[in-house]
Amino acid sequence: MKEMNQKSTPLFDALKRYVDDKVVPFHVPGHKQGRGLKELSDYIGERALQMDVNGMEDLDFANNPTGVILEAEELMADAFAAQHAFFLVNGTSAGVQAMIMSACEPGDKIIIPRNAHKSTIGGIILSGAMPVYIQPEINDQLGIAMGITEENLKKTIKENPHAKAVFVINPTYYGAVSDLKAIVKLAHSHNMAVLVDEAHGAHMSFHHELPVTAMEAGADMSAASMHKTAGSLTQSSVLLLNSDMISVDRVKQVLSLTYTTSASYLLLCSLDIARKQLAINGNALLEEALSISRWAREEINQIDGLYAFGNDLNGMPGCYAFDETKLSVNVAGLGYTGYQIETILRKQYNIQIELADMHNIMALVSLGDRKQDLETLVFAFKDIAEKTEKVNLSKTIAIPASAQMIVSPRSAFYSPKKAVLLENSIGEIAGVMVMAYPPGIPVICMGERVTKEIVEYIQVLKEQKCELQGTADPYVHYLRVLGSE
Ligand SMILES: Cc1ncc(COP(=O)(O)O)c(C=O)c1O
Structure with a gap:
């Protein structure tokens, strides 16, 4: 195996050389290094627009990489212990669609949790595959969907023995993960590929106290939003492949169907740098993120009316383990909905959280957070609770049972x-x-x-x-x- 130098950033270096060379640009984009878009250039900085270029020989081509983009992808694959990595510039949505289209042909069945993201439906429509929905476990107290159980998957596989693939979410938006190793073992024993949506789990490979990832569990493919939790720019994600069932050629052909021919080098380059950071410093950065998230969770759990859930759910149906960087808080005990708390936090405390639902909110803690940010959030929660007349935990509004699929x-x-x-x-x-x-x-x-x-x-x-x-x-x-x- 080739020895990889994770300290290197081949794509970023090539881009810096291009900028330093002061090349006269008779190529797209037409803003010509920002000179044609002065207002943005003045605000964002000239350098950012100088880096906004298009494919060319020394910068390689994202659609068919053979140079510095390929080198950067190989480093990414190495960092995630995958056979292949593909840089994506249309988010994990594109990765989810590519996974389904790579594994399934029209008419093939694919087992999918009903709480999957809308991009899976896009993948199903594009591929012509038939979804077989598996119900995730529902935590009635919190009013949220968790992961799937091995027992339920066994039953679904028995009823659909010829399904081509099993789709898994790792972790859910709130942080719950299924027993991925057991799922992979079970699916593979029935010749089904395992495709994993790691939109919220791109950071998990880089700290041993975080849940097991797709590649660690032996899954065939995963799509990870590097931009959500691993530091790269919005829209940049990675598609990982480690499979005896799905070939690299198939994945390349699928990607070429929908991949832009003008991938943003700012996005691609941010993947290169974020990968280096994770590979070199990920453990320390995530140690800090975990430590401040754990501190905040404990503080919030001392506030009457709030329940910051996490590892205490482990072992409950659909929650094998929990990603503690997700600071998920049930707010029903304050008598507010999650949506109301989101608005109060934004309007009165200048805090924007990641997600709200009827009963919960989730504050995303990542390698970019500082203790003082969490202190601000904890203070806001304390203040809201003090000003609120306590009510008993309101009855949760149940997520309605999934509807019956009549046509694909x-x-x-x-x-x-x-x-x-x-x-x-x-x-x-x-x-x-x-x-x-x-x-x-x-x-x-x-x-x-x-x-x-x-x-x-x-x-x-x-x-x-x-x-x-x-x-x-x-x-x-x-x-x-x-x-x-
Ligand atoms: C579970 C899940 N999968 C996939 C996606 C799509 O990811 P992206 O926004 O990177 O396209 C999301 C986005 O929120 C998500 O929550």
């Missing part, structure tokens, strides 16, 4: 549709997905029968002014369902 998402996507009032859509087959964003998990997915509980749940989300997406009508008064106008 792909058939629904290509079927004629009509718009009906949301309240009149009960019993119809949805022609769109509706999801709260974040987390981007469809409440109803195209092809599913709309139920009364789902309509009521969407109405509650609307009342809470939660950001709903997926429908043509941004206010979700109307839903598009199958049928002709």
